[in-house]
Amino acid sequence: MIEIQDLAKAFALSKNNKLSDTEKQDVRYSKDAFHSVRNVSFSCGSGEVLGLLGPNGAGKTTTLRMLSTALKPDAGSVLLNGVDVLKQPVKARQQIGFLSADTGLYGKLTAYENIAYFGRLHGMRETQLKQRIDELFTLLNMHDFANRRADNMSTGMKQKTAIARAVVHSPKVVILDEPTTGLDIMTVQTVLDFIKGLKAAGTPVIFSTHHLDEVASLCDRVVVIDKGISAFSGDIHQFKALSNNADLREAFLSVLKGQVITQQQGAA
Amino acid sequence: MWQVYFKELTELMRDKKTLIFVILLPIFIFPVIFGVMGLVLSSTTNKAMQEEHRYVLVNAELAPQFADALFYHKNFKQIASDKSTEAELVAAIRNDEIDVAIIIPADFADKRSSAEQAQWQIIYNQSSQFDFMYRYFSELLTSFNEQLQRETLTKLNVDQAKLAAIIKPVDVKKVDTADKRENIGEKFGAVIAYILIPLCLLGASYPAIDMGAGEKERGTLETLLICPISRVSIVLGKFLTVLTTGLVGALITVGSFGIWGAIIGSFAGMAVVQEAMSAIAITELVLIFSLLLPISAVFAALLLAISIYARTFKEAQNYISPLTIMIFLPLVAAMMPGVELNSKTALVPIMNVALAIKELIKGTADYMMLALIFGSTLLLAAVAIGFCVHWFQQEKVLFR
Numbered sequence: 320m321i322e323i324q325d326l327a328k329a330f331a332l333s334k335n336n337k338l339s340d341t342e343k344q345d346v347r348y349s350k351d352a353f354h355s356v357r358n359v360s361f362s363c364g365s366g367e368v369l370g371l372l373g374p375n376g377a378g379k380t381t382t383l384r385m386l387s388t389a390l391k392p393d394a395g396s397v398l399l400n401g402v403d404v405l406k407q408p409v410k411a412r413q414q415i416g417f418l419s420a421d422t423g424l425y426g427k428l429t430a431y432e433n434i435a436y437f438g439r440l441h442g443m444r445e446t447q448l449k450q451r452i453d454e455l456f457t458l459l460n461m462h463d464f465a466n467r468r469a470d471n472m473s474t475g476m477k478q479k480t481a482i483a484r485a486v487v488h489s490p491k492v493v494i495l496d497e498p499t500t501g502l503d504i505m506t507v508q509t510v511l512d513f514i515k516g517l518k519a520a521g522t523p524v525i526f527s528t529h530h531l532d533e534v535a536s537l538c539d540r541v542v543v544i545d546k547g548i549s550a551f552s553g554d555i556h557q558f559k560a561l562s563n564n565a566d567l568r569e570a571f572l573s574v575l576k577g578q579v580i581t582q583q584q585g586a587a
Numbered sequence: 588m589w590q591v592y593f594k595e596l597t598e599l600m601r602d603k604k605t606l607i608f609v610i611l612l613p614i615f616i617f618p619v620i621f622g623v624m625g626l627v628l629s630s631t632t633n634k635a636m637q638e639e640h641r642y643v644l645v646n647a648e649l650a651p652q653f654a655d656a657l658f659y660h661k662n663f664k665q666i667a668s669d670k671s672t673e674a675e676l677v678a679a680i681r682n683d684e685i686d687v688a689i690i691i692p693a694d695f696a697d698k699r700s701s702a703e704q705a706q707w708q709i710i711y712n713q714s715s716q717f718d719f720m721y722r723y724f725s726e727l728l729t730s731f732n733e734q735l736q737r738e739t740l741t742k743l744n745v746d747q748a749k750l751a752a753i754i755k756p757v758d759v760k761k762v763d764t765a766d767k768r769e770n771i772g773e774k775f776g777a778v779i780a781y782i783l784i785p786l787c788l789l790g791a792s793y794p795a796i797d798m799g800a801g802e803k804e805r806g807t808l809e810t811l812l813i814c815p816i817s818r819v820s821i822v823l824g825k826f827l828t829v830l831t832t833g834l835v836g837a838l839i840t841v842g843s844f845g846i847w848g849a850i851i852g853s854f855a856g857m858a859v860v861q862e863a864m865s866a867i868a869i870t871e872l873v874l875i876f877s878l879l880l881p882i883s884a885v886f887a888a889l890l891l892a893i894s895i896y897a898r899t900f901k902e903a904q905n906y907i908s909p910l911t912i913m914i915f916l917p918l919v920a921a922m923m924p925g926v927e928l929n930s931k932t933a934l935v936p937i938m939n940v941a942l943a944i945k946e947l948i949k950g951t952a953d954y955m956m957l958a959l960i961f962g963s964t965l966l967l968a969a970v971a972i973g974f975c976v977h978w979f980q981q982e983k984v985l986f987r
Contacts, residue, residue, distance in 0.1 A: 331983065387813045390982060412815040421806025427598040439590045440814040468601075484810070 321369075321386070321492055321523050326359040326395035327547075328381050347547050355381040357547035359395075363523045363540060368514060370534040371527040372571060373544035379527045380420060382544060383496050386525070387417040399492050413441065416490030420497050422481040426470035430461060430480040433469060434487050441488035448487070455483040458516065459509060475506035482513060493517055495526035499533060511537060531567040543574045550574050588816075591824025592831075599794050599832060609790045609832050613840035616782065636662075640720045641684075643668045643676060646691040653731040657689075662723050676710050687711040687720060699735070772949025779948055780941035781918050783840055783875070787883045788914060790836025791829045791890055792907055798825045799894025800903035808985065822891070822979040826972060829891055833883035841876050871947045874957065878940050881964035885936070886914075888971035892978045898987055917941065933959045936967055 329352040338348055347354045356378040363369040373379045384390040386397055388408045397404040397411075404411040424433050431452060438448040456462045459479045469477060478498065486493060495514070499507045514537055517524050528534065534541060534555070541558040543551040551558065551574045562569035599605045641664050647654040657663050666685050670676055676688035690708040692698075698705040709724060736754050745753060802808035811821060890907060897903035917938035920926060928942040939960045946952040978984055 330986075384809070384986075387809075389809050389812050390986065409815050409817070412813050415813060417810065417813050419806055419809045421809075423806035423810045425594070425598055425807060426805070427601040428594070432594075432597070436590065436594050437810070437814065440811075440816055442815070 320365060320398075320400055321363040321525065322396075322398040323362065323382075323386065324360050324396045326356055326382060326385055326397065327354070327393050328356040328385060328390060329354040329393055345546070354547055356385070356392075356544075359542075359544060359547070359549045361540070361542045361549055361552040363525055365523055366518055366521040367539040368518050368524045368526070368537050369540040369542060370538035371525060371542050371544065372529075372531075372534065373527075374575065377544045378547040379544050380496060383417075383494055383525070383527060387415055387494055388412055389417075413488075414491040416485040416488070416493040418481055418485040418493075418495045418498055420500070422469075422474075422477040424469035424472075424477055424480055424484070427468060429466045429468050430472070430476070430483075431465050433480055434484045437484045438487040443488060451487055451489070452483070455487065459483055459513060475502055478502055478506060479509065482510060486517070491522065493522055493524045495524065497527055497529070499528065499530060507533075531571060535567055543571060545575055550577075588820040588824040588827070591811075591816075591821055592827050595794070595798055595825060595828035596831065599797075599828065602793075602797070604793050605832065608793050609836040610839060612789070613786055613836050614843050616786070616840070616843070635719050638662065638719070639664045640686040640723075641666045643670060643679070643685050643688045644691070645671045645676075645688065646693055646695065649691050649693075649695045650731065652734060653691075653727065656727050656731065660723060660727065662720070673708065673710065680710060680712060687724070689724070702739075769949045769951060772945065772951070778922070779844060780944040781922060783837065783844070783879060783944065784882065784918060784937060784941060785911070785914065786840045787833045787837045787879055788886045788890075788911060791833030791883065791887050792911075794832045795829045795887065795890035795894045796897075796900055796903040796907065798828065799891055800897040800900050801894075803895075803897075803985075804899050812985070818980050819976055822895075822976050823972075826887055826891055826975060829887035830884050833887055834880060837879040837883055838876060841872055841879070845872050871950070871952075874952070875944050875947055878943055878957070878961060878964070881961060881968045882937065882940050884968035885964065885971045888968065888975040892971075892975040895975075895979055896984050896987070921945070928953070928956055930956075930959070934963055936964065940964065 329349075332348075332351055332353055334351075342348045347357065359378065359382050361369065371379050371382070381390065385392045386399075386404070388404050388411055391405065399411050399414050402411045402414065425436070428436065434452050434455070435448055438451065443451070456465055459482065461476075461479050461483065464472060464476050464480075467476070469480065472480065478501075482495075482498065485495070493514075498510050498514075502510065511533060514524055514526065518537075538555050540554050541551065542549050551561075558570050559567065560570075561573050640662055642657065643666055644654055644657060658665055668679065668685065670679055670688075671690075673690065676685075676690070679685050680688065688708075688710040690710070692705055692707065695705045695707075707728075709721070711720065713721075733754055737750055740750055740753060741747070802811065812818070889910065893906045893910065894903045897906055914937055917935060918941050920935075921932075921938045921941035926932065926938075926942070928939070928946055932942055933939045933956050943952065943957055943960050946956075
């Protein structure tokens with residue numbers, strides 16, 4: 320279970336920084352700070368997949384970074400299966416499987432070594448690690464490039480390796496930042512099937528995406544972040560209802576246009 | 588921490604740039620310095636010593652013995668010329684017709700007979716790097732002067748046995764208390780430090796950039812930060828890797844310096860260097876390495892802190908360049924004549940290590956002073972590491 324309440328994060332602006340006219344109009348900019356996330360709240364239960372939507376620069380990545388403990392929130396709380404990420408960051412990290420927007424692999428290490436490194440950092444024993452990596456290689460169809468260095472991998476291979484690395488320690492919570500961006504259809508399908516597998520295993524999954532078809536086929540819940548606030552938070556049916564079940568693009572745009580202004584906390 | 592350390596080390600071992608900077612460069616830099624530069628210097632000197640200087644001697648008939656000595660000297664070649672004034676001779680030198688002109692004044696004989704001092708003129712281009720020509724000329728003139736003195740004194744019926752004492756009442760015999768090693772150490776000790784210390788920095792630079800800014804650029808840092816290990820462990824693992832590469836570079840450099848110094852000295856006509864090198868004991872090489880250890884730790888911590896701050900590899904390189912220049916300032920100061928190791932200079936970072944290396948090579952090191960340098964540099968390293976750890980925990984640094 321992931322519970323996020325009133326999350327906020329601001330970044331100090333340089334004293335020499337002069338705001339452009341567009342930035343002056345943006346409510347997130349104050350004199351000396353950029354309020355990347357102003358108020359985000361949502362939750363995701365066991366076996367649920369939550370799609371995090373929003374335009375570029377809306378605050379999705381900052382939200383995910385706070386969830387993953389990479390950034391400390393200025394306000395609000397994040398509970399992962401009851402563990403407060405602010406009070407017990409190391410314990411929270413043990414539960415998290417995080418895939419950043421960059422594949423984030425070490426180029427000079429092979430697929431196996433990249434995954435094993437993170438497994439060891441999570442305290443996995445060698446025999447357990449070997450078994451788990453073998454399992455992931457089969458699940459993600461990675462045996463062919465197990466010993467290939469990341470520098471020599473295709474985008475799809477890198478993404479599979481990055482996903483395997485994110486879940487090598489069998490995390491209780493999985494956070495994926497745009498996991499299908501730039502991938503070919505076959506690899507996208509593998510990734511989506513993998514997420515379905517996590518869902519089936521009862522793992523809560525949060526993933527940010529711009530692909531609404533993926534949201535339609537995978538998600539139980541949807542959160543739309545716009546200008547640092549969760550402009551919509553509800554289940555997929557509520558989201559679809561915003562456009563009278565027409566299409567999700569319309570629902571998404573209606574949220575951004577401000578037609579939906581209340582947060583659907585009741586449904587959370 | 589050790590997981591981070593071994594992983595970073597594995598990556599570095601597979602990186603060609605690291606292998607070049609940490610292993611190949613230190614191995615081959617000393618053959619280049621001792622060998623190539625030594626050979627170039629010795630061949631240039633030999634060439635300058637054997638060079639033939641075209642000359643014109645005006646009024647040669649007034650000093651026939653000097654004219655003969657000049658004529659038969661292997662480094663002088665007489666050129667037939669009717670030029671006799673200063674202006675004409677200067678023009679001839681500028682037009683590369685001759686190299687040197689000596690003007691014996693027309694009243695030379697009269698001045699001699701009236702026991703007056705005559706003034707000769709030598710005209711040549713003094714901008715040459717090696718002024719061997721003037722040295723040869725001075726030797727001939729000294730000998731000619733002595734000859735004239737003898738003739739004059741003989742005419743005055745001075746006792747022949749006392750002539751030497753009258754002509755040169757005081758003679759000096761030099762007794763050098765410095766052995767060859769001390770001499771070599773004085774001349775080259777600071778130069779060796781000038782090479783060793785920047786190599787420690789150079790060896791650590793690339794890995795440091797790769798482990799800080801490189802991680803940011805590749806997007807791996809974020810993933811690393813959310814692993815269930817403390818940021819202190821991450822930074823210490825990285826620091827130890829940078830330190831290891833800096834030290835491996837220094838170790839190879841010191842070894843290369845010892846081995847190549849001894850080998851090349853023998854066949855490059857630098858037997859004195861070989862002799863001095865063989866006098867440096869393993870203990871001294873170990874002490875040199877020990878002094879490089881804390882200074883490498885300072886470099887590793889500073890480089891890592893800079894690298895972590897930078898957003899990109901290129902930005903880190905830009906920040907590190909001034910640091911590289913800055914470390915040369917104390918090194919240059921250590922090379923200045925008259926700068927000695929004392930209780931004050933022993934506390935100036937980098938300069939103290941350079942001066943201590945010089946003393947160790949000379950064989951005149953004061954071990955108490957070495958301990959002071961080691962201690963003060965170690966303290967500086969601890970502060971630098973502390974800063975690096977603190978820096979690595981700042982969000983504004985990690986997510987700029």
